[in-house]
Amino acid sequence: MSFLADTNLWSNVPVGEHLFLFSPMIVLVCTMLAVVAFPIVLGRSAAVTATIVKLGVITAFILAIRVAGQVTDGGVSGLSTSPLAGLLIADNLAAGFQIILLVFLGAVTLLWLIGSASSEENSPEFFILLLGSALGMLCMTATSxxxxxxxxxxxxxLPSYAIVGFNKxxxxxxxxSLKYMIFGAVCAAIMLYGVSLIYGLVGSLRFEDVAxxxxxxMVSGQNRLLLxxxxxxxxAGVGFKISAVPFHFWCPDAFEGAKIEVTTWLSVASKAAGLILLARLVVILCSAVDYPIEMSLVQPIAWGLGIIAAVTCTVGNFSAYMQKSVKRMLAYSSIAHAGYMMMATAVFLHPSTKGYEAxxxxxxVYIVIYLVMNLGAFGVTALVSWETGSDKIEAFVGLMRRGPWLAVPMVICLVSLVGLPPLAGFMGKWWILxxxxxxxxxxxxxLVIVAVVNTLISLxxxxxxxxxxxxxDDGQPVIHASLGGVAMVNICGIVVLALFFLQGSLKTTSERFTRDLYQAATNQDDSHRLAWKDL
Amino acid sequence: MDHLLSWIIFVPTLGAILCLFVPKRQVRVVAVTASLAALILSLLLFPTFLGGGEGAAGYSGSHYGELHHVERHEWITGSNLAIEYFLGIDGLGFPLLILTTLVAFLACLASWNMESWKVGKGIRAYFVLFLLLETGMLGVFVSLDFFLFYIFWEVMLLPMYFLIGVWGGERREYAAIKFFLFTLGGSVLMLVALVAMYFYSDGALASEMQRTGADAVASGYRDGVALTHGTFDLIELATNKVIQGHFNAASTVFLGLKFSTCMFMFLFIGFAIKLPVVPFHTWLPDAHVQAPTPVSMILAGVLLKMGGYGFLRLCYPIFPTGGETWAFLLAVIGIVSILYGALCAMAQTDFKKLVAYSSVSHMGYVLLGIAVMTEAGFQGAMFQMIAHGISSPMCFFLVGVVYDRAHHREINRFGGLWMTMPRYGTLATIGFFASLGLPGLCGFIGEVWVILGTFAAKDNPAMPWAPTMAVLAASAVVLTAGYILWLIRRVYLGREREEYQSFPDVSARETMILVPMAVLSIALGIFPMQTVFNFTNGTLDNMLRHVVQVIGLVP
Known part of the structure; x- marks a missing residue:
């Protein structure tokens, strides 16, 4: 076995400790397998699938919390034959995002159980796709x-394309689905082209090296244009996931055509994952900048990101104006919110440490808050559209009388989406400002002015x-929504209200989850950075 | 540290929570009790101000920093950002706080028998929103942390929107949305100023610390306190020499514009929309006409005052040079509001719209008085706010009384109401004459003080236009007299009309609401010193001295 010794392969096989850090992902994979395997034995039924998925998501969630507790500062990069080219990173940011995403996955599953479980024949396939896309998003946030x-x-x-057009x-x-896929394929092709060029130029796949x-x-001037x-x-590929202008065209159509729980899922999860990835990449890029002279590189990137963010949120808000379908309106609003969140990434270009951290x-913080308030708004829309068969704005007329337990959380979530105090949405905007x-x-x-003017537009x-x-009120009949759904949207409403007053703890938690990145990025000679780069 | 101010603010909130749970029939009782409790608690503040008022310990700023009943806790901290729960009261907030609790209580009484209750339309929701609105209003007048101020400012929006939108007149939806969009438009600019002021103050302190080598900068008005980072403290922003120097220096720029000029404008637009002045006034007639009577009372009595309060609390003390730069424009806007509002009022045939436009005209005096930056101007503006806060809710309620009976507001269809309803006619005359500015009633003092203050500004070399403005403002009094007297002739005098013969005179409840306001209009007119000036002048004069000093210091 001499070749083993030569390539030093065995010494780099991940140890149990490292594998544990990726256990939520592994559990998701197992759940996907189980969702296919168990129906063969137990018969195809929504109940079986739902039970397996629930178990899987809950297990993954518990593991994610434990991982978040165990992950070391600076994180570990692993699952690779070479320690210098880690494929996946387990750090605080990835661990924190895992928790959020799994909570959201659970909520979407619940929504599916309430609305679609009874009529769904292909539940195993649905969940393979849903869990698959969740896994992809987790990976997106845990790699450079x-x-x-x-x-x-x-x-x-790929699962998202299919899941949008799930009902043939x-x-x-x-x-x-077709629009989404064509658009996605083009973006993927462009991205691959870019990656191959980068690899050709740099000779490495690590983004740190690329940076x-x-x-x-940029300083010496060779290969500038090509690079x-x-x-x-x-x-462009990352922008597609965030649905940043001009890569946003898929968004409203996909969101309107898909089932509402799928829309809920895509509107938050895919954007959040994309933004975390973008944040990580931008931080790495900027942390490679050492000398003042190189700040000339940072300025254009900052302005580029900032302007794309400003355009994204303005376009999203103006497009939402004339929408008749609440679902489609929320889809455009999600573009606008992606714009607000992107503004935060433009901040990393601050020459001192302050920028990264803030x-x-x-x-x-914004991702957490956005998740809750959007879940509430989409949840109410889902419950109303399942009852009335329509997600048009007319279906909401008189909801205060027809279903006050739906109308009140909807008001709270919508006002929070506008960003008015005393609701969490305001604090989300506030920290970005x-x-x-x-x-x-x-x-x-x-950007501050763009953001506040957009608040006004969105109102x-x-x-x-x-x-x-x-x-x-035009006298439409009373809505009898399912108890579970009503409970869920009301919890969202209460959380939106509570998160405003619990700002301090939310902020502290967020600081804890994001500290790896800003510490690594800012402490150039610090051991944290070494640990993060070279493990 | 006492918690009196917190109690005043949050008693209505407690009432609102209680309203959610008590049986429907008791909701009104709870709401009235809660607003009465807030009124009584706010009256407890009187001894502090009557006794000459020693400031709270540690707040001994000689100029404009003396506060009472201070309550201060850290609220949101982190990333060097300290947002405080900071309440305090001085001569500026005190009369407005009393006015708010009083008008809110009277408006709550006025809501007792609304038409909607007969069809059982949302009595619970109405009073919950009403009380939340009261909390927001009270909070604005006592919070001295800009962030907290902003939160309370925004908290008012939604309840007001629903109060107009759900319980309003025929075009309530339009009026409510217009109100919401205009006000939010102003407050987003305020949000920009909120963020900018924090970081510019942070920058000012940082460079000062670098210059002196010290690791903190002494506070401008608090004993033994030093600052290391930026602040949201409204008094600190105004009194700290380092921050003031940086804010008002010509070299401090914001997006290429002079910082103080720019921020002053952002804040000014936010408050001017609320005040409102031409050209930001168009939401007001719509909102007033569509809103139910008690909500109109609140709107006219309290919400409009927030604009004036904002000028005096934020714009002038913090950006004196901005005030100097914009003085001419502001005075012109003030004059235009006075004249345009009066002319519009004269042209109205809708009773309520007339009163609404008269508010625009009266608020123009507030802006004019503040813009000229003289002692009499500031005092007159403040007095005008209080006086208008008493007379205009009274006028709106008087309109409401007759609307409840006649179900229309066409001025030309009325006549001889004094004969039909003698008690009502008497009270109405007091109310409208107070609004007119008849000597001996409250409206007079404010207007005269503002006009005198404007004349006095002629000594200021930067304001050669002041006497002209004063003449114009004084001549507008004729217009005011014109529309009010014409109104009284058409509605209250003349022959009795048959269709109104059956109208009952004002009931005991209505009298109970009108009499306090009538008494106050007379009291303020006869004893202006004892009722208002003694409380406000100290703070206002200190503030003005500070403003003038800063303008003098900064070239």
Missing amino acids: NLLMIVLAIELAS RDRLGAEA EYTVSQ SVALLCFF GLTALF VALGKLESNLGWF YYYLRVIVAMILK
């Missing part, structure tokens, strides 16, 4: 390796739903 990024984005996207007989869904190469190139094109192509924490303010530069103030279309629910 180009190969893994491409794989993860594809793993998250639904023409709208099929159309949406360092970029910095040196810029390659990086732009690469970021920006990352703001992003994390603070992070932008910390830049103390024109870019920061420009009107959210208010239309509130007006329909509360100020109008």
Whole structure:
């Protein structure tokens, strides 16, 4: 067995400790297998699938919490034959995101159980796809390796295409799925092209190397153009996941055509994962910048991100104006919110440590809050549309009388989406504004103004739903929504209210989960950074 | 440290929570009790201010920093950002706080017998929202942390929106949305200023610490306290020399514009929308006309005052140079509001709309008085706010009384109501004459003080236009007299009309609401010192001295 010794393969096989850090992902894979395997024995039924999925998600969730407790500062990169090219990273950020995503996965599963379980014949297939995309998103947030990024984005996207058009007989869904897939395929192709160019130039798949190469190139000037094109192509793939303008066209169609629980899932999870990935990449890129002279590299990136963010949220908000379907309106609103969150990534370009910390924490806080309030809004929309068969705004007319337990949480969630105190949505915006303010530069103030003006723009279309629910009544029958669904949306409403007052703890938690990244990025000579880079 | 202010603010909230659980019939009782409790608690503040008022320990700033009943806790901290739960009261907030609890209590009484209750339309929701609104309003007047101020400011929006939108008149939806969009439009600009002021103050302190080598900067008005990071403390922002120097320096820029000029404008627009002044006033007639009577009372009596309060608490003490830069524009806007509001009021045939436009006109005096930055101007503006806070809810309620009976508000269809309803006619005359500014009633003092203050500004070399403005403002009094007297002639005088013969005179409840306001209108007119000026002038003069000093220091 001499070749083993030569390649030093065995010494790099992940040890149990490291494997444990990735256990939530492994559990998800096992659940996917179980979802296929068990029906063969027990028969195909939604109940069997649901039980397995519930067990799987809960187990993964418990493990994720334990992982978050055990993960070391600086994190571990592993699952690789070479310690220098870790494919997956287990650090605080990935661990924190895992918890959030699994909670959300559980909520979406619950929504599916309430609304679609009874009519669904192909439940195992549905969950393979759903869990598959969840796994992809987890991987997206836990890597800085180009190969893994491409794989993860594809793993998250491919099931999403299918799940959007899951009901074959639904023409709208099929159309949406096709659009989504064509758009996704083009973006994936562009991204792969970019990655191959990058690999050709740099000779490494680690994004840290790419960042360092970029910095040196930008200074000395060779291959500048080629590298810029390659990086732009690469970021197109990331932009697609975030649905940043101009990669947002798939978003409203896919969201409208898909079943509402799928829309809920995609609207939050895929964007959140994309944003975390973007944040990680931008931080790595900027942390490679050592000398003041190289700040000339940082400025254009910051402005580029900032302007894309500003355009994204403005386009999202204006497009939401005339929508008749609440689902589609929420889809556009999710584009706008992606814009707000992207603003936080523009903050990383601050020359001192302050920028990273404030920006990352703001992003994390916003993701948590956005998840809850969007879940509430989509949950009510789902419950109303299952009862009335329509997600048009007319179906909401008089909801205050027809179902006050739906109308009140809907108002809370919508007002929170606008971003008014005393609701959590305001604090989400607030921390982003603070992070932008910390830049103390024109870019920061420009984005602050864009963000607050967008708040004003968004008020009107959210208010239309509130007006329909509360100020109008055309005598439609009372809605008898299922108890579970009502409980879920009301919990969302209460959490949205409570998170405003519990800002301190939410912020502290977010700081804990994001500290790896900003510490690694800012302490150039610190041991943390070494640990993170070289493990 | 006492908790009196917290109690005043949150007693209505407690009432609102209680309203959720008591049986429907008791909701009104709970709501009235809660607002009465807030009123009584706020009256407990009087001894502090009557006794000459020693400031709270540790807040001994000689200029504009003396506070009472201070309550201060850390609220949200982290990333060097300290947001405090900081309540305190001085001569600026005190009369407005009393006004708020009083008007809210009277409006609560006025809500007792609304038409909607007969069809059982949302009595519980109404009072819950009403009490939450009261909490928001009270919070604005006593919170001295800008962040907290902003939260309370925004908390008012949604209840007000629903109060107009659900219980309002025929075009309530339009009016409510317009109100919401306008006000939020103003407050988003305030949000920009909120963030910017924090980081600019942070920057100012940081560079000062670098310059002196010390690791903290002494507070401008608190004994033995030093600052290391930026602050949201509204008094600190105004009194700290380091921060003031940085804020008002010409070299401090925000997006290429002079910082103080820019921030002053952001804040000004936010408050001007609320005040409201031309051209931001268009939401007001709609909102007033559509809102139910008690909500109109609140709107006119309290919400409009927040604009003026905002000028005096934020714009001028913190950005004096901004005030100087914009003085002419502001004075012009003030004059235009006075004249335009009065002319519009004259053209109205809708009773309520007339009163609404008269508010625009009266609030123009507030802006004018503040814009000229003289002692009499500031005092007059403050007095005008209080006086209008008493007379305009009274007028709105008077309109409401007649609307309840006649179910229309066409001025030209009325006549001879004084004969039909003698008690009502008497009270109405007091109310409208107070609004007119008849000497001996409350409206007079404010207007005269503002006009005198504007004249006095002629000594200021930067304001050669002041006498002209004063003349214009004084001549507008004729317009005011015109529309009010014409109104009284058409509605209350003349021959009795048959269709109104059967109207009962004001009931005991209605009298109970009108009499306090009538008494106060007379009291304020005869004893302006004892009722208002003695409480407010100390703070206002200190503030003005500070403003003038900063303008003098900064070239």
